[in-house]
Amino acid sequence: MNLLTEEARVADQRSLFGEMAAEETGSVKGTQPVEAAAKTADARAQAAARAAELRHLLDYHAYRYYALDAPEISDAAFDKLLIELQQIEAAHPELVTPDSYTQRVGGYVSEQFTPVTHMARMYSMDDAMNLEELDEWLARTEDALGAGRVAYTCELKIDGLGVAITYQNGAFVRAATRGDGTTGEDVSLNVRTIKDVPMHLSEAALAHMGADRSAPIEVRGEVYMPKGSFARLNAEADAEGREPFANPRNAAAGSLRQKDPKVTASRHLATFIYAIADTAPLHVDSQHAFLDWLRRAGFSVNGSVARCTSPAEVHAFCADALAHRGDLDYDIDGVVVKVDSFDQQGDLGFTARAPRWAIAFKFPPEEKTTVLRDIRIQVGRTGVLTPVAEFDPVTVAGSTIARATLHNLDEIRRKDVRPGDTIIVHKAGDVIPEVVGPVLDKRPEGTAEWDMPATCPACGSPVVHEDGEVAYRCVSLDCPAQLKERLLHWVSRGCMDVDGVGDELIDKMIEAGLLHDVADFYHLTVDAVAALDTGRTYLKDDKKKGVSAGDSIKVGATIAQKVVDELTRSREQPLSRVLFALGIRHVGKSVAEVIAQRFLTVDALAAASEEDIAGCEGIGPKIAASVRQFLAVPENLEVLQRLREAGLSLEEDLGAAHAQAAQETGVAADLAEAQPLAGLTFVLTGTLVNRTRDEAGAALKLLGAKVSGSVSKKTSYLVAGPKAGSKLTKAESLGVPVLDEAALEQILATGQIPAA
Incomplete structure (x- = not known):
């Protein structure tokens, strides 16, 4: 059957709300126990789908933060996602996976530098976003160790890049970024250029180690960019027409990862050291004593530190640090509170990703007022329509901002912000611009509420809004705003598994007009891919290749042939892989396999009702509605038809699927x-x-x-x-x-x- 037959079109037009009403009035067959079991199975399926989505989001935003130094969401928003995943996994332990963000330390290791394995794991830190959460942690700690028996070391939380520096016999050996907590990037040559990093430890510090003075030690701390250095760097960028850095933290991270150490040296970075992989060789019994040893050894140790003997003293330190944060020549975003005694730290131990004996109290962000000029729509990689506030530029936390996401319509209604309002803005986590709310007594008369558009501003397709959800979505495969992420998802390992096609190559294909949807992959030719400009140039003449310095470097025939061969091989992937690769909301790998095994062909699925789809084991009404909505878009059916014409079978061979699963x-x-x-x-x-x-x-x-x-x-x-x-x-x-x-x-x- 052709996907665009009248039968399929009629099936596509079934009313979601009519079917839901029929279900509620009891027209769906089945006993109450069966319905209850179905609801339980549906809840588990939804939990599994949401957990998978949260893991993807956490990985994506961790990559943006650690690898690209370009976060898209605030620390608070990231923590909210992490807490939601922890709650799901606590309720459904069978959903916990080894690669879940709840089971590991955040961070990424770049392939540009040699990997370095840390002497001991570098953990993340749990956050307290307000005094109530800090007090809860203090109370748990006092309950565990005994009220009045705990002393705390309070240190400023430096907003920089984590680093581990190794010494042997008192001499500098190497330095590495935190990376994923176990493996970091070797940035030794760059760290050597930082003037406050000692190349040799003091004799007094080595003598304190006694017989262990030859033992290797790995100290940890933060590389940061002083505010003065940051201002000079951005002034130079402005003068040369380059994009300025968003904040000192990003500037420090980018400077430490330079290939040329001379560039790093010119950025005038600095460090504060505050931790070590193993305290045993130092013969110290507390964090406070350890900081004294670091100072004697020659390290730069932050002077704003206090040993507090009660929660009240911890509060006082945090309040003083917040009041004077603007007086410092470096950025801080909170206070780190640690149990001072190393023995007591050992008693408390660690969770999967963070020490139980420490917490980071995060400061509230700085606030400014400005005028909201407009609310525009941004179509995201998954088709979600996100309203974005555009306002008069204002300087907050060291940089100028003029835009901020408003997340969704519910959030706009909750905050009651309207174009023309005077609004309060801040940077959540001192990084992400955020609209706090309007100044109501400055609202112009007659200001109207803003509403979401009925059609996608990027492609004109109808906007979909599911009951019970806040998101408005464009589900068209033809939407240019979603193109790149859909293409990347299509070729990824769990989907069509096309090796050699990544972010950079897809960018070039889109720029060259070769890709407009996933079906275009199967019309690529070796010549067209080979001719793509990589964006790099030859540094010198090469007569053998017939090129001169400055000539653009092309992708070339070798890589192009591999790409086309991989795409050809991917035509043999079963229907379950295709369904997953299409990026249908709520349809992960397991759900795609269930649907494919039930309907066997995309034609049968296209003709199926929402009730038919919901009848699959483990698939409830939300997933079924999402599949039907996807198949109700004519552009999506056209893409599926073009995939078939390109040679994809769009059928599920259960024998082959079982064989592949058996092998895995x-x-x-x-x-x-x-x-x-x-x-x-x-x-x-x-x-x-x-x-x-x-x-x-x-x-x-x-x-x-x-x-x-x-x-x-x-x-x-x-x-x-x-x-x-x-x-x-x-x-x-x-x-x-x-x-x-x-x-x-x-x-x-x-x-x-x-x-x-």
Whole structure:
């Protein structure tokens, strides 16, 4: 069937609200228990989809912050996403993955520098965004260690770039960025140019180490750019017509990652050192004593530090630091409060990503007033329409701002901001411009409320707004505002898996007019890709290549041929990969596999009703509505038709899919085909050693089993690893057989349940 037949068009036009009303009035068949089970399954599916989305968002924004030094959201907004993911994973432990941001330290390692493994992991820091959260942490700490028995070291939180510097026998060995917490980037040559970094430690400090003076030590701290250096750097940028740095933190990060150390030296960076990988060789027992050793060793240690013996003294230090932050020649964004005693720090330990014995109290941002001139729409990479405030330029926290996101219509209504208002603005986290709200007594008469447009300003397609959601979206594959991110998602490893096509190459293809949607990938030629300008030039003449200095460097035939070959290979990907690659909202890899296995062809899916789609196991009305909305856009159907004409099958070969899944999970293909665990329900809990719970669940499903997130009388077996909790208790109370990981591995290898 052609995707654009009248039958498909009629199916596309079914009323979402009519079907929902029918469901509510009981016209959908099924008993109440079945409906309850479906709702539970739907809730789990939604939780899994939201967790995957949050992990993607956290990774994206961490990359923007750590790797590009160009954050798009505030620290508070990032923390909100992280807290939401922690809550989902706490409610659904089976959704926890090893690569989840809750299980690791933020940060990225650039490929431009040699990787360096730190002597010990560099952790992130939990944040207290207000005094209430700080007091909660102080109370937990006092409860754990004993009220009145805890002293705290309070230090200013420097807004710079984390660095680790290693010394051997008192001599500088190397320096590295924090990176991902385990591995950083070797920036030794650049750090050598920072004047306050000692190349040799003082004899007094080495003598204090005694017999351990030859032991390697790795100190940690912050590289920052003084405000005076920042002002000079941006003045030079203005004079030369270059883009100025947004703030000193970004300037410091960019300066430390220069390939030429002379450039770093010219930026006049400085450091404050405050931590070490291992305190044992120093023979000190507290943070305060350790800071004294750092000073004796020759390091730059911030002078604004205090040892506080009560929460009241901690409050006083924070208040004083906030009052005098503007007097400093460097940026701070808070106060770090640490338990002073190293023994007590050891008693408290760490979470997966941060020490329990320290917290960063974040300062509120500086505020200014200005006039809101307009609210314009920005179409994001996922099709979300984001209103953006445009106002008279104003200087806040060291830089001039004239725009700020208003996030969504609900936020605009909540803040009641309107074009023409005098508004209060600040920088959230001293980085991200934000509109606080209007000054109502300065509002001009007759100022009207602002409303979202009915059509996408980038492509003219109707805007979609789902009940219960704040976002307004454009779901057209033809929307130019979403093009790059859709293209990147299409070629990514989990989707069509096109090796060699990345961010830079896609930018060049778009600029050259080669790509307008994902179907255009399959019309690329070797000659067209080879002729693309990389944006770089030859530095000297090369007679063999027939080029001169200054000539532009092209992509070339070798890379172009590889790209075309990879795209050709991707035509063989199954329907499930295509559905995931299309970027349909709420449709992740697992959901795409369920849909593909149920409908087998894109034609059948295009003709299916929303109720048909919602009938798939684990797929509820929200996912079904999203799929139907996507398929209701004629431009999307046209792209699918062009993909078919380009040679993609748009069909699901269950045999091939099972074979691929068997290879990925290590399950024998013949066992997968036999489905020996059909009719059995497994629940996984605790920590598994050989594979994650997600991997174990996927392998069990491949053998025909159902994997549930909760224990009930219908549970056939509970697989329990170490640290199993309430699920194990419930299974034992219900008489559900409990298996260990060894038994699980035997089941996956043989398809048979081991004898008790």
